[in-house]
Amino acid sequence: MTQWTVHGTRRIYESEWMSVDLDDVEVPQGARFEHHVVRLPHPSTAVVVVDNDNVLLMWRHRFTTDAWGWEIPAGRAEANETVETAAIRETEEETGYKVSVEPLVTINPLNGLSSHTTHIFVGTEAVKTGEPDPAEAARIEWVPLNEIPAYIRKGLVPCGITLAALTTYLTLRTTSSGPPSGPRRAG
Template sequence: MTGSRWRVHGRRQVYGSPWVELWLDDVDIPGVGRIEHHVVRMPRASTSAVVTDEHGRFLLIHRHRFITGRWGWEVPAGWAEPGEEPAAAIAREVEEETGWRPGKVELMTEYDAMAGISDAHFRSYHVTACRRIGEPRDTSEAARVEWLTEAEVVGLLVGGEICDGPSHAALSYYLGPYRLAREGR
């Protein structure tokens, strides 16, 4: 099936900050006509990491998210600073949020989380060979930092205790296609 591309006639910024921008794009949708379409733009690269150790455990953080009002388990994640490579950004985030310094950082996958309304592009990494360097530097990021078994992580995913999108996507991808591809299946 072949479709037609939407044509953009112009755009206007409604709100902007270093973290998020809201735009109204004047678009012509084939078969629909011309409309104003809301677009959420993210000025910085988003990164997340599935951190594993030699025992097959996963390093997760437990935190409260005020926007949703929920507590949940998450993988380390964050934004790249302007000019910072995403792989370097996630290494920095893992260390700041957990107190563990990554040894190896490997890109697992990239995806557009909400392609219908946002340009939010996520990169998920697999981080291994971590070395404990002390307490987390950013204490606002987590109430707890723990190494959990694969069975515990799967239970948290199934039980809804891993509820943020980047963590859910990164862990599900790691437990499925990433591992299968590495095992040659």
Template sequence: MTQWTVHGTRRIYDSEWMSVDLDDVEIPDGERFEHHVVRLPHPSTAVVVVEGEHVLLMWRHRFTTGAWGWEVPAGRLEQDESPEIAAIRETEEETGYRVQVEPLITINPLNGISSHTTHIFVGTNAVKTGEHDPAEAAEVKWVPLNEIPAFIRKGLIPCGITLAALSTYLTLQRTT
């Protein structure tokens, strides 16, 4: 097996949200070069909230891409917070629903340039505790699960983490 070797790291930007490093790497054929790496100090969570044959989605705008799309609730873990607690907290803050969570999958959404990890959960037994956060979503809606493939084909779910979460949930739901 061959793998890349990291000979050193030089930080070029740092904040509480992220850092950007230049890693001195060597690939298996011996070539060495600097590779940009985005490091986020806190993992994140995402939750596929399901109720019967419906999933809870948020319609939101992302200024970074200039795109609107449907997303599952997601966010970063706070200091010393478990992924499960973060998933429950983020879901309630963003959607106004409190849920119980079970692990679904853990992914590295940009593993070619980032060390970031996202823990994806399935949320069940949703209880409405308040209103959704208008800074997080223009709308929160229960969408039939059988409509998700059409949403994906139409480009209505541009978020990679949401795509991974929903695709994994639907795949495993059909195979277990």
């Protein structure tokens, strides 16, 4: 087996949003060193909102990468909130649409650096309930699903979670079995 051994953890930063630890690790060939690990206290959610053959996307700027791009609604679950409830809440806050959700896939977006988990859902039965939070996006649009591959090729979808969600959804909807009935984890 080629599993790393963790001998200990030393916290070097902590806030309500995240912590950064130095884990004392040993690789199978015997080298031992400190490895930075980002830990978030709550999982996050993301939702591929679909209606007929369209997907709801948000055009937004991310100051961390100084880039504009299309994203799906996403955010973190609050303490004592289920990921399903968080997905519904985040979608409504960010887009002004309330949805019903079904699990699509669960991912670890930075698994070499972070223990964080993102639960991705498919949102359906979208009902407009209000206006989106203007701090979340410059605009909200329903984009035809058949245009998504071109958006990706043009670099208009730089968000890794959005890329994973859209490509998983598009791949699974074209198979005979359709999207999975629940989150999948590699064994």
